[in-house]
Amino acid sequence: MILKKLFNKRNHKNPLIISGPCSIESPNQLEVTVSQLVDQGIEIIRGGVWKPRTRPGSFEGLGSIALPWIQEIKSKYPVKFTIEVASAEHVEEALKYDIDIFWIGARSTVNPFTVQEIADSLKGTGKPVMIKNPVNADLSLWMGAVERFQKAGITDLAVIHRGFSNFRDTIHRNSPLWQIPIEFRTHFPEIMMINDPSHISGKRELVPLIAQKALDLNFDGLMIESHIDPDNAWSDAQQQLTPAALKKMLSELKTRKVKF
Numbered sequence: 001m002i003l004k005k006l007f008n009k010r011n012h013k014n015p016l017i018i019s020g021p022c023s024i025e026s027p028n029q030l031e032v033t034v035s036q037l038v039d040q041g042i043e044i045i046r047g048g049v050w051k052p053r054t055r056p057g058s059f060e061g062l063g064s065i066a067l068p069w070i071q072e073i074k075s076k077y078p079v080k081f082t083i084e085v086a087s088a089e090h091v092e093e094a095l096k097y098d099i100d101i102f103w104i105g106a107r108s109t110v111n112p113f114t115v116q117e118i119a120d121s122l123k124g125t126g127k128p129v130m131i132k133n134p135v136n137a138d139l140s141l142w143m144g145a146v147e148r149f150q151k152a153g154i155t156d157l158a159v160i161h162r163g164f165s166n167f168r169d170t171i172h173r174n175s176p177l178w179q180i181p182i183e184f185r186t187h188f189p190e191i192m193m194i195n196d197p198s199h200i201s202g203k204r205e206l207v208p209l210i211a212q213k214a215l216d217l218n219f220d221g222l223m224i225e226s227h228i229d230p231d232n233a234w235s236d237a238q239q240q241l242t243p244a245a246l247k248k249m250l251s252e253l254k255t256r257k258v259k260f
């Protein structure tokens, strides 16, 4: 029960921090990033292996080739590792390696058949799962995805608020619509709520503001993309922070005075 345990350990001054690159690009990029994140006390690393992209032609992840690199990293550093899975085949491949936590991306949460297929493939494995909100502002669809995992007996769950897409350009890459995660919590108070300021903001200057807002609203954790050379990242270049910038941002986030 990795996520449930982390949820119990959390308090308002101690949000769970997950960080790592949008995409895993090479063994060296992964190792340098992880070593710098470990130096600042990060214990859960994210890294994209399969990347469902909105339009063809963008980098869609290195795929299975990156899985042994993760295993190698885990033998050298005291970290847990989370990756996105978007199909039962991804789960089957990933289960051959020591991956600690899986997450369901916003483009998968919209599809009940995909969610069901992933839930069925994880049944009985004991693996924890984090479920991002769907790309569209549909609370029921998000709740339904959680229920599909629960019905499959997977109860070590967290959810990730990554914002909602827009037709028009807005300040945010994905509008936060904070009322949706807040209402979600009233239905599932036992599930840890993590905020993803990287995909909401879409640009690194805005990441701290969104992260601060999430903490002010008593979110339980933050998942923040970090990259050793953000401008040259293979995906989401504009929104990734260097590990040093992440450290600075985390040190500047303010916690509330009120104790819960």
Ligand code: PEP
Pocket: 022, 048, 051, 104, 105, 106, 107, 132, 162, 199
């Ligand atoms: C990601 O986490 O890199 C990602 C693609 O996220 P989302 O599913 O929120 O778009």
Ligand code: MN
Pocket: 022, 023, 225, 235, 236
């Ligand atoms: Mn990304």
